[in-house]
Amino acid sequence: MPQITKEIPLDPVAKKTVLRLFTYGLYAVGVAAGEDRNMFTANWVTQVSFEPPLIAMSVQNDGHSIDLIRQSRSFAISVLGDDQRDIAGLLGKRWKLRPEKIEEVAYRLGMTGSPILEDALGSVECIVTDSMAAGDSTLFIGRVMAAEVGREGTPLTMAGAGFRHAG
Amino acid sequence: MPQITKEIPLDPVAKKTVLRLFTYGLYAVGVAAGEDRNMFTANWVTQVSFEPPLIAMSVQNDGHSIDLIRQSRSFAISVLGDDQRDIAGLLGKRWKLRPEKIEEVAYRLGMTGSPILEDALGSVECIVTDSMAAGDSTLFIGRVMAAEVGREGTPLTMAGAGFRHAG
Numbered sequence: 001m002p003q004i005t006k007e008i009p010l011d012p013v014a015k016k017t018v019l020r021l022f023t024y025g026l027y028a029v030g031v032a033a034g035e036d037r038n039m040f041t042a043n044w045v046t047q048v049s050f051e052p053p054l055i056a057m058s059v060q061n062d063g064h065s066i067d068l069i070r071q072s073r074s075f076a077i078s079v080l081g082d083d084q085r086d087i088a089g090l091l092g093k094r095w096k097l098r099p100e101k102i103e104e105v106a107y108r109l110g111m112t113g114s115p116i117l118e119d120a121l122g123s124v125e126c127i128v129t130d131s132m133a134a135g136d137s138t139l140f141i142g143r144v145m146a147a148e149v150g151r152e153g154t155p156l157t158m159a160g161a162g163f164r165h166a167g
Numbered sequence: 168m169p170q171i172t173k174e175i176p177l178d179p180v181a182k183k184t185v186l187r188l189f190t191y192g193l194y195a196v197g198v199a200a201g202e203d204r205n206m207f208t209a210n211w212v213t214q215v216s217f218e219p220p221l222i223a224m225s226v227q228n229d230g231h232s233i234d235l236i237r238q239s240r241s242f243a244i245s246v247l248g249d250d251q252r253d254i255a256g257l258l259g260k261r262w263k264l265r266p267e268k269i270e271e272v273a274y275r276l277g278m279t280g281s282p283i284l285e286d287a288l289g290s291v292e293c294i295v296t297d298s299m300a301a302g303d304s305t306l307f308i309g310r311v312m313a314a315e316v317g318r319e320g321t322p323l324t325m326a327g328a329g330f331r332h333a334g
Contacts, residue, residue: 008278008313010220015314018289019214021246023324025190046213047186048225049302050333053177056223056306058215079188111175122185132299134308135216139223141301147181157190157324166217 019167024158026088028078029057030107030115033071037115039102040065041092043158043165044137045077053144055126058137064095066138069128075142076114078123081153085161087117092163111146122150186334191325193255195245196224197274197282200238204282206269207232208259210325210332211304212244220311222293225304231262233305240295241279242309245287248320252328254284259330278313289317 024043031038044058055077059066069075080088090101106118110125117123126142133139158165191210198205211225222244226233236242247255257268273285277292284290293309300306325332 011314014316015220015311017316018291018314021288021322023192023322044213044215046211048211048306049304052302053182054302121188124185135219135221137216139215144182145177147178147185149181149184155188155190
């Protein structure tokens with residue numbers, strides 16, 4: 001283990017300021033277990049391997065979607081376009097406050113049974129191959145099993161949407 | 168496990184096209200074990216937990232830096248500005264082809280001993296708390312132990328740099 005000067009505490013303002021400089025896209029993530037379906041807006045998403053193609057996605061432990069992912073072991077990621085800020089806002093609302101939010105958007109079910117947003121720039125469906133506790137969240141590793149190209153467009157980003165990352 | 172129609176193979180062109188729509192920032196990651204130091208350009212980086220503040224970073228298994236991270240159990244992430252595309256290009260060269268590339272940039276050592284890029288927009292230093300095999304790469308989870316705000320500026324992104332993600 002490296003030597004850490006225990007006397008230097010983490011500056012919370014600096015931490016927040018720097019973490020807010022990280023760049024993120026915005027994605028509509030679809031999850032389903034049987035008839036129980038949900039979509040939420042995610043930004044803690046990144047590819048993590050080329051071969052096989054793997055994606056990591058961090059999901060808050062206290063939400064509804066994590067249960068659905070644990071049951072179905074699958075999820076779909078739809079890439080939002082820069083003209084879909086309203087959808088990002090809607091699907092970003094907490095499920096508890098808007099349990100039927102998925103019914104306010106147009107979606108279809110993919111081959112894994114996960115909801116895919118209609119009119120997205122593209123989508124991938126993933127099967128969960130691994131997961132890991134990560135503080136207040138859980139990191140899921142998903143193997144890309146299907147991919148579909150949507151319409152032309154520029155991807156929506158956190159910065160472009162004017163969304164501020166909590167940091 | 169969800170039902171998968173085995174007959175539908177993943178379309179490699181669609182997979183690449185959609186994965187290239189994912190949005191990434193560009194970061195200069197500094198790693199060191201003793202006198203052996205390196206910096207490389209990373210984009211597979213995301214925060215994964217607020218409390219404690221955790222970052223996930225995927226590192227290719229066949230590179231030099233992964234050994235340094237395994238030895239030191241720490242790394243530093245410096246956020247590149249949109250005027251530092253040349254540094255992203257330099258540090259993105261393979262270590263084997265440019266083993267002294269870190270000496271071509273200005274850096275200092277942080278409290279974990281990890282190299283931090285001078286003139287970055289900001290930096291965080293992380294202690295590795297966990298790791299996970301992820302295909303051709305390894306996913307490291309780092310707890311943010313220190314953060315430093317740098318100069319004003321706009322973060323460099325893959326899209327802004329004109330770098331094409333392999334997908």
